Every structure is written in C-alpha cells, then in structure tokens.
Amino acid sequence: MFKGTGVDIPNRSADQVRSIFEELDQDRNGNLSRQEFIALWDALAKERCAADPKVVALGLCAFLDTNGDRKLQISELKKFLPLFGLKGMALAAIPLPDWASVDYRGLLR
Known part of the structure; x- marks a missing residue:
C-alpha cells in the first residue's frame, strides 16, 4: 500500500x-538518461492509472497533504492552484475560507 493513498502497489x-531497467537503458551504458527515465516514469504512470484511475489524484493529494491528516486544508490547496494558472490577485479573489478543508480520501473512494 502506497503511504497515505490507499493504493496497492x-x-x-x-x-x-x-x-x-535493461529494456529502458537503450544505449546499454548502465545508466538511465533523462529521456530513458521519462520513458520509465511514463510507463509506470500508465500502468498505475490503468490499474486504478484514482492513483494520480490520490498521490497528488497525499503529496500536498503536508500535515498528513488525509485532508487538504485551504492553505495546502492554494499551493496547488497556481498550476492551473491561478496566481496573485486571481487566487486571492477565490472565496476560500482558511478554516475549510477537503477530505480527499472520502472523495476519491
């Protein structure tokens, strides 16, 4: 079980x-280049998503959940929102109360 996600690995x-490793080490030098590593990451992500489509969402939420309470506090969520282009004033304009949280484990069952 992947810590904090409930996903079986x-x-x-x-x-x-x-x-x-040997299959991905195309140049057979015993190391994975950046391109070879990305191919590994891509293959593993596709495998995990095929097994359980929630795995990426659960993994991301577990990563953002810095206090480990299995809920995303607004302060934790606000760190993620800039990835969607919400920055500065646009982020501040969203009425998200600081006391609110999202129980991601309940949402992603």
Whole structure:
C-alpha cells in the first residue's frame, strides 16, 4: 500500500526491476538518461492509472497533504492552484475560507 493513498502497489522482484531497467537503458551504458527515465516514469504512470484511475489524484493529494491528516486544508490547496494558472490577485479573489478543508480520501473512494 502506497503511504497515505490507499493504493496497492505491486511488489516487483529484483529480476523484474533489472529486466525493466535493461529494456529502458537503450544505449546499454548502465545508466538511465533523462529521456530513458521519462520513458520509465511514463510507463509506470500508465500502468498505475490503468490499474486504478484514482492513483494520480490520490498521490497528488497525499503529496500536498503536508500535515498528513488525509485532508487538504485551504492553505495546502492554494499551493496547488497556481498550476492551473491561478496566481496573485486571481487566487486571492477565490472565496476560500482558511478554516475549510477537503477530505480527499472520502472523495476519491
């Protein structure tokens, strides 16, 4: 189980990890280049999303949940909103009370 998300993550054997690494290490230099690492990340993300479409949302929420209470306080949520283009005055104009929170675990069941 991935900490704080409720998402089951399959355990891979050392041989499975080695096989995946060797497949992605296109130039066979024993290291993953930036491009090779992005390919790994992309493959793993697609695998996780296919197994459970909520995995990305749960992972993101767990990352933003800095106090670990499984709820997003408005202060935690406001750190994420600029990724959607909400900055400065636009962010300040949204009437989000500081006492409010979102129980993301309940929403993403």
